[in-house]
Amino acid sequence: MQSYTEENYLKTIYHLAEKTTNVQTNAIAEQMQTKPASVTDMIKKLADKGLIDYIKYQGVTLTEKGKNTAIDIVRKHRLWEVFLVDKLNFKWDEVHDVAEELEHIKSIELIERLDEFLGFPKADPHGDPIPDKNGRFAKTQFIKLIELKVGDSGTITGVSQHSSAFLKHLEKLGLTLGKQIQVSDVTDFDGSVEIQVSDKQVNISREVAKHILISSNGKN
Amino acid sequence: MQSYTEENYLKTIYHLAEKTTNVQTNAIAEQMQTKPASVTDMIKKLADKGLIDYIKYQGVTLTEKGKNTAIDIVRKHRLWEVFLVDKLNFKWDEVHDVAEELEHIKSIELIERLDEFLGFPKADPHGDPIPDKNGRFAKTQFIKLIELKVGDSGTITGVSQHSSAFLKHLEKLGLTLGKQIQVSDVTDFDGSVEIQVSDKQVNISREVAKHILISSNGKN
DNA sequence: AATAATTTTTAGATTTACCTAAAAATAAAA
DNA sequence: TTTTATTTTTAGGTAAATCTAAAAATTATT
Numbered sequence: 001m002q003s004y005t006e007e008n009y010l011k012t013i014y015h016l017a018e019k020t021t022n023v024q025t026n027a028i029a030e031q032m033q034t035k036p037a038s039v040t041d042m043i044k045k046l047a048d049k050g051l052i053d054y055i056k057y058q059g060v061t062l063t064e065k066g067k068n069t070a071i072d073i074v075r076k077h078r079l080w081e082v083f084l085v086d087k088l089n090f091k092w093d094e095v096h097d098v099a100e101e102l103e104h105i106k107s108i109e110l111i112e113r114l115d116e117f118l119g120f121p122k123a124d125p126h127g128d129p130i131p132d133k134n135g136r137f138a139k140t141q142f143i144k145l146i147e148l149k150v151g152d153s154g155t156i157t158g159v160s161q162h163s164s165a166f167l168k169h170l171e172k173l174g175l176t177l178g179k180q181i182q183v184s185d186v187t188d189f190d191g192s193v194e195i196q197v198s199d200k201q202v203n204i205s206r207e208v209a210k211h212i213l214i215s216s217n218g219k220n
Numbered sequence: 221m222q223s224y225t226e227e228n229y230l231k232t233i234y235h236l237a238e239k240t241t242n243v244q245t246n247a248i249a250e251q252m253q254t255k256p257a258s259v260t261d262m263i264k265k266l267a268d269k270g271l272i273d274y275i276k277y278q279g280v281t282l283t284e285k286g287k288n289t290a291i292d293i294v295r296k297h298r299l300w301e302v303f304l305v306d307k308l309n310f311k312w313d314e315v316h317d318v319a320e321e322l323e324h325i326k327s328i329e330l331i332e333r334l335d336e337f338l339g340f341p342k343a344d345p346h347g348d349p350i351p352d353k354n355g356r357f358a359k360t361q362f363i364k365l366i367e368l369k370v371g372d373s374g375t376i377t378g379v380s381q382h383s384s385a386f387l388k389h390l391e392k393l394g395l396t397l398g399k400q401i402q403v404s405d406v407t408d409f410d411g412s413v414e415i416q417v418s419d420k421q422v423n424i425s426r427e428v429a430k431h432i433l434i435s436s437n438g439k440n
Numbered sequence: 441a442a443t444a445a446t447t448t449t450t451a452g453a454t455t456t457a458c459c460t461a462a463a464a465a466t467a468a469a470a
Numbered sequence: 471t472t473t474t475a476t477t478t479t480t481a482g483g484t485a486a487a488t489c490t491a492a493a494a495a496t497t498a499t500t
Binding site: 441442443444445446447448449450451452453454455456457458459460461462463464465466467468469470 | 471472473474475476477478479480481482483484485486487488489490491492493494495496497498499500
């Protein structure tokens with residue numbers, strides 16, 4: 001059994017490992033809002049417990065056991081987010097912090113039943129996939145909106161930025177999950193993207209377009 | 221803001237204060253499964269924070285602030301229990317431990333919305349009253365089953381024992397919340413009580429009868 | 441390849457919630 | 471009212487997760 005803190009480290013390492021192969025002490029420290037020295041201490045502990053592989057000065061990687069634990073936490077987090085949005089009417093930009101706490105509730109039975117209660121959802125309110133109870137993810141085929149060409153269309157199925165500011169911005173523009181969009185123009189000047197959503201034209205910056213994930217429908 | 225542990229102490233003190241006026245160190249230690257010396261330490265801390273009144277060797281009482289905090293935790297605990305039973309189909313004897321964890325989730329918004337989602341329940345799955353968001357309890361008029369006379373009838377509206385063994389026993393006998401019962405006999409030999417529930421006769425020990433709470437209907 | 445910059449680790453402290461063992465206060469019994 | 475028993479507190483220590491400051495290793499730059 002891991003402590004609350006150990007679980008957070010594993011989750012952080014898991015997420016960092018999605019971007020870089022071997023995860024560095026400083027990166028963990030930044031993410032965990034703590035100091036590198038503290039990270040080194042915890043890293044040793046997790047390595048002793050067989051949850052990560054660790055070579056001094058070389059960063060860490062999750063072991064199979066560590067990865068399973070991390071995925072389980074991710075699963076809980078995302079299921080709770082679905083609960084908060086679908087059942088308690090939270091907005092998609094309001095759920096993260098609460099889910100951050102709920103993910104550490106330890107009952108397996110609870111999560112199984114919650115999963116069932118929610119209808120075995122495949123994605124959380126931000127489009128991130130929810131692993132099943134065996135830790136398997138449904139295959140998803142995303143493309144960043146920024147990569148679409150003029151005329152291309154698709155459905156908004158996720159975001160790769162979870163800040164409240166970003167999500168509120170999308171909400172205001174009507175760019176929520178499930179919406180159909182079509183790229184009508186890409187501005188030469190600043191690379192901003194003109195898209196059509198719900199019969200309206202909206203203009204979004206490159207930065208925003210980078211973080212919207214589209215599943216292309218039709219020609220693919 | 222209190223720690224998880226501080227919250228548990230406050231809750232424990234609150235529950236003990238329902239029975240005895242000033243709560244003793246040893247009683248807290250027993251309830252918290254810890255040592256009296258540890259309790260003394262924590263008591264000092266809570267007193268410093270203005271959550272309890274404490275005179276050395278004289279036990280403790282909750283301050284207004286401490287009591288409010290405790291009631292808030294009780295509220296969360298009971299609402300989560302309702303959620304687990306009503307929405308996730310847990311049995312009434314399975315919810316305590318999970319609720320024990322869930323009660324510490326800190327979001328006020330979460331609890332307000334949960335309360336609403338559950339339809340503002342007035343009692344948890346064991347019949348214990350749920351304080352409203354201002355900490356007020358609905359007035360309840362319970363009488364112990366053991367105190368009923370032959371011929372008296374009423375509705376099972378609560379239990380004063382929450383052990384899984386006890387609750388499972390009641391379940392097996394069909395003695396669940398909301399059931400109408402009538403006392404048909406009280407055995408001279410051992411004081412056990414013969415009652416009628418759902419057209420069946422069941423016999424329960426004095427010990428069991430002590431812990432079933434009845435709201436009398438009709439003549440009252 | 442030597443030096444500079446960065447990253448990571450070690451060493452030694454701190455805080456929280458515990459503990460044990462012994463002392464002090466209170467309550468109960470002779 | 472002493473003596474005995476019980477309860478509570480103090481004193482001193484431990485483990486977990488953190489910290490700062492300094493040392494060591496690695497990486498980048500000249």
